Amino acid sequence: MRRPAMRRPAMRRPAMRRPAMRRPAMRRPALHVGAKVALAVAAAAMCVAGTIGVLVHRTTAADQLATARSGLDQELLSAAGARTDGRRSDARLDPPDLPGPVARAVRDDVRVTYLQEGGKEPVLWAATRISDRKVLAIRRTYAPEEKSLATLDRTLFATGAGVTVLVSLAGLVLGVRMGRRATAAAHTAERIADGDLDARVRPRGHDEIARLAASVDTMADALGARLEAERRVTADIAHELRTPVAGMSAAVGLLPPGRASDLVAGSVQKLRGLVEDVLEVARLDSHAAAVETEEREVSAMTRRAVAGLDDVSVKVAADAVVATDPRRVERILANLAANALRHGAPPVEMEVDGPVVRVRDHGPGFPPELLSVLHTSGPQRFRTGSPTGGxxxxxxxxxxxxxxxxxxxxxxxxxxxxxxxxLWLPTD
Incomplete structure (x- = not known):
C-alpha cells in the first residue's frame, strides 16, 4: 500500500520516547545490596567480637586462677612454717572435707593446689604432707574471682554488641550507596535497551561500580553511533533510489499494454512503496517526524484506514473521541490490516472498543519465535513470521x-x- 503524501505540519510536538512494547519487569532481588553488605559486615563483626571475647575470657580466667593458686600456695608454706614454730594458722590437719584428688596427689610428697567446683560456690584448696600420715591443707572461696570474671564477660558482651551495631550501620550505609549506584547503572541500561540512547550513568569514583557505569556509557555511545550510521545509510540509499524508481514508474507508462507491462508496473509499484517505507523508518529513527493533533472518532479513523482493503470488516463495540494525529493512526491501522491479510488469512476483523482497536485474522497466528521477539524488543526490520519471507x-x-x-x-x-x-490510543 502506497504511503499517502505527507504535508508539512503547522504545529510540531516533541516525539515521545515511550516504547511500543513494555519490557518484562525485572524481578526484584530478595535482599538489597545494602542489606547484604550490612549482614555480611555484622556477621564478620560478631565473629571478631566473639573470638576476642573468648580469648580475653580464657586468658583472664587462666591468669586469675594462676595468681590465686600462687597466693594460696604461699599461704600454705607460711602455715607450715608457723606450725613448725608452734604458731597458729588457718591451715588444718587432715580435714575431713579434703577432696579426693587432693588426698591422692599429696601422697607423692608434692604440694597441690586444686579448684573444687560443683558446690554452692567454688573453693580453692592447697595441701601438702608434713609427715608420713599427716596432711596440712588450707582453703578459701573462689567466688570473688568468679564474680570478677562474670563482670568482665558482661563488659565484653556489651562492648562487642555496641561495636557490632556501629560497624553494621557503617556497612549498611556503604551497602546502600553501592546499591544505589548499581541500581542507577541497571536502570540506565534498561532505558538504553528501551530505546533511550541519550541515557547515561555518569560514573563517580574509581571502584568496580564506577567501571561498570563507565562501560554502560561506552556501550550506549557505541550503540548510538552504530544506529545513527545505520539510519544514515538507510536514508541515503532510499533517497538515491527515489530518482531511478520515479524514472522507472514514468517509463512503465510508455510500455505497450500487456501482461508483461502489468507485471513490470506491479513490481515497480512494490519497489516504490518499499523505498517510501524505508524513508519513513529513517524519519522515525531520527525523531524528525512531526505530530498534528486533532480530535477524531476512533471508528471514523478505522473505517478510513481500511477503505481500500478487501476482506476487512469493522465492528464498533464502543466509540471514543481522542486527540491524536489521524493520519498516523490511519497509517498504523492500515499497516496492521495489510500485515494481517498478507501473513495471516482473511477475513480480517477490526473491533473498535473505545480508545482500543483490535485487529484479528484467521491465520496460523504469530510463530512462537516471532511472538517472543515482539514481547521483548518489538518488531525487527525485514523480519516476518511468513514462511515465504517478506x-x-x-x-x-x-x-x-x-x-x-x-x-x-x-x-x-x-x-x-x-x-x-x-492498538491502545492515549486518552489524555
Missing part, C-alpha cells in the same frame, strides 16, 4: 508511529486460532 517493515512503521503518538501496541495469539494486535 520485507517486514509494516509492523516496524506501525510501532514507530505508535511510539510517536504515545500509543501502545500489543501482540498475541488467540486461543481459538489466529493473530491479534491491539
Amino acid at each position: 520485507t517486514g517493515l509494516g509492523l516496524t512503521i506501525a510501532t514507530g508511529q505508535a511510539r510517536l503518538l504515545g500509543a501502545r501496541l500489543t501482540f498475541r495469539n488467540r486461543p481459538e486460532g489466529g493473530a491479534e494486535t491491539e
